[in-house]
Amino acid sequence: MKRKLARRIAMHGLALVATVLLGGLLAAVLVRLAPGFDVDEQQLDSHLNAESIAALRAVRMQQNDVFSFYIHSLQRALHGDLGTSLSLGQPVSALLRQRAPLTLRLIGVGLLLSWSMALALALSAAWMRASAYDALTATISGMFLCFPAAVLALLSVLWNIPGSIVIALIVFPQIYRYARNLLAKAYVLPHIVTARAKGLSQLRIMTWHVVPVVAPALLAVAGVSVSMAVGAAIPVEALCGLAGVGQLAWQAALARDLPLLMNVTILVTAATLLANSGADVLSHALRGSHT
Amino acid sequence: MAANWLAPAGYARQYREEANAAPSHAHWLGTDEDGRDRFARVLYGTRISLLLAPAAALLSTLMAALVGGVSGYLGGAWARVAMAVTDLFLSLPWLFLLITVRALMPLNVSPLFSVMVTFLMLGLLGWTSAARVLCASAGSLRDSDFIRQARASGIRGARLFWMHVMPNLKPVLYAQFWISVPVFILSEANLGILGLGVAEPMPSWGSLLRELEGLISVGEEPWKFVPLILLVLVVSSFEMLLSSEKRMAA
Numbered sequence: 310m311k312r313k314l315a316r317r318i319a320m321h322g323l324a325l326v327a328t329v330l331l332g333g334l335l336a337a338v339l340v341r342l343a344p345g346f347d348v349d350e351q352q353l354d355s356h357l358n359a360e361s362i363a364a365l366r367a368v369r370m371q372q373n374d375v376f377s378f379y380i381h382s383l384q385r386a387l388h389g390d391l392g393t394s395l396s397l398g399q400p401v402s403a404l405l406r407q408r409a410p411l412t413l414r415l416i417g418v419g420l421l422l423s424w425s426m427a428l429a430l431a432l433s434a435a436w437m438r439a440s441a442y443d444a445l446t447a448t449i450s451g452m453f454l455c456f457p458a459a460v461l462a463l464l465s466v467l468w469n470i471p472g473s474i475v476i477a478l479i480v481f482p483q484i485y486r487y488a489r490n491l492l493a494k495a496y497v498l499p500h501i502v503t504a505r506a507k508g509l510s511q512l513r514i515m516t517w518h519v520v521p522v523v524a525p526a527l528l529a530v531a532g533v534s535v536s537m538a539v540g541a542a543i544p545v546e547a548l549c550g551l552a553g554v555g556q557l558a559w560q561a562a563l564a565r566d567l568p569l570l571m572n573v574t575i576l577v578t579a580a581t582l583l584a585n586s587g588a589d590v591l592s593h594a595l596r597g598s599h600t
Numbered sequence: 601m602a603a604n605w606l607a608p609a610g611y612a613r614q615y616r617e618e619a620n621a622a623p624s625h626a627h628w629l630g631t632d633e634d635g636r637d638r639f640a641r642v643l644y645g646t647r648i649s650l651l652l653a654p655a656a657a658l659l660s661t662l663m664a665a666l667v668g669g670v671s672g673y674l675g676g677a678w679a680r681v682a683m684a685v686t687d688l689f690l691s692l693p694w695l696f697l698l699i700t701v702r703a704l705m706p707l708n709v710s711p712l713f714s715v716m717v718t719f720l721m722l723g724l725l726g727w728t729s730a731a732r733v734l735c736a737s738a739g740s741l742r743d744s745d746f747i748r749q750a751r752a753s754g755i756r757g758a759r760l761f762w763m764h765v766m767p768n769l770k771p772v773l774y775a776q777f778w779i780s781v782p783v784f785i786l787s788e789a790n791l792g793i794l795g796l797g798v799a800e801p802m803p804s805w806g807s808l809l810r811e812l813e814g815l816i817s818v819g820e821e822p823w824k825f826v827p828l829i830l831l832v833l834v835v836s837s838f839e840m841l842l843s844s845e846k847r848m849a850a
Contacts, residue, residue, distance in 0.1 A: 455839060464812075563795060
């Protein structure tokens with residue numbers, strides 16, 4: 310069991326490293342091939358003489374080979390240098406350090422709220438087993454699924470709703486839907502039907518029989534919910550004026566600041582993969598302990 | 601579909617002296633800050649979103665059939681590699697992926713090109729979750745009795761896939777197509793509001809919803825909510841259709 314778990318952790322670790330390396334290569338290729346890479350705004354500066362422009366062109370020419378560009382970027386990244394933002398003129402690592410705490414807080418609180426809301430609704434619907442209440446909770450969550458995340462962010466500005474609540478409103482319907490399906494399937498399992506027939510209390514059935522069955526699957530969803538919350542952070546931060554990593558990515562996209570955008574995307578990918586891997590390992594460990 | 605007939609003046613015509621006008625007999629939903637008729641823009645925008653989201657869904661479903669269906673049918677290393685790539689895409693936050701890819705392309709492009717880029721991008725990037733489902737379905741078909749029997753009769757390779765596996769994947773393909781349409785409508789709306797979707801003056805639900813950004817209160821100019829109401833109605837109709845299909849299948 311322990312060996313299996315260790316193997317799983319090692320596989321996830323390898324996948325993470327491979328993804329970051331391959332993602333970095335892909336990013337380097339895309340940045341290099343993107344239209345406008347060869348053009349430097351500085352070359353149009355009338356104050357520069359022919360020698361200076363030739364020097365600028367020489368620097369650009371050094372980046373022409375994708376692989377040497379990638380290796381060079383990788384070497385710098387290993388030393389903590391993620392390059393400089395073209396639009397903001399600041400080191401990418403410094404920008405990320407400034408903005409990450411706000412995004413982490415926003416996503417953390419948002420996830421906590423979304424899970425609380427989703428579980429409260431799903432568990433209460435499963436507990437009450439009343440079709441009207443079930444339909445009501447499904448309608449509430451379904452309603453939020455039909456709104457674009459950016460519209461919820463815009464409306465939150467109108468009503469002064471904190472960003473973390475908006476993230477919670479964007480993420481909770483997805484978790485609710487999954488949790489509700491899992492609970493519905495769990496309640497028709499033979500041993501739970503037997504427990505109900507024997508007259509066990511609802512609370513006892515829920516805590517002793519239902520939760521152990523659905524917990525590993527819910528844990529696996531926890532990893533996916535991190536991805537959802539990170540995605541939701543872009544419109545929320547961009548439209549609510551919150552200076553986090555999501556807003557940074559949006560600004561980089563609008564300014565076509567590709568080095569900044571690529572670094573942010575690779576880091577976000579690594580973070581979400583780490584969350585997914587962690588959730589997967591925990592979920593398997595939990596499944597193993599029950600079998 | 602009848603936008604040309606209902607609003608013959610088009611979506612780009614400007615009534616400069618009537619900018620930001622309230623609804624009137626001439627302009628049923630008023631005009632925007634550039635003096636363009638909002639009703640005409642809603643009609644044309646609805647047409648673009650309702651035609652191109654299913655087109656993008658069709659493209660993504662075909663890609664999912666190709667990647668997921670074929671790799672599931674082949675099984676072994678093919679399926680493992682395809683699913684590793686799929687898992688990687690699935691773990692990426694969808695909106696992050698979209699804005700990154702969108703930023704790689706020039707932003708200052710013609711409106712028609714921006715429409716094509718936006719919906720092609722949705723179609724080319726949105727195949728992953730459908731591919732996962734199709735890979736699993738094709739994998740289970742590969743080991744089914746009738747496929748074994750076909751193999752024993754000498755039917756192999758592409759012929760077996762097209763004649764026996766693909767027809768049985770059709771229900772899954774239809775379901776994945778209908779699931780993708782509302783997802784793409786919402787994604788286009790998000791991109792449009794963030795300024796990375798369809799370029800002006802071409803309207804789409806996303807670009808029309810950008811008008812909500814300047815609102816001070818909901819009751820101030822309620823007619824600006826018409827595109828949102830239409831979008832929510834369409835997406836909720838798709839959601840209801842999918843849930844009723846699911847209930848019927850169960």
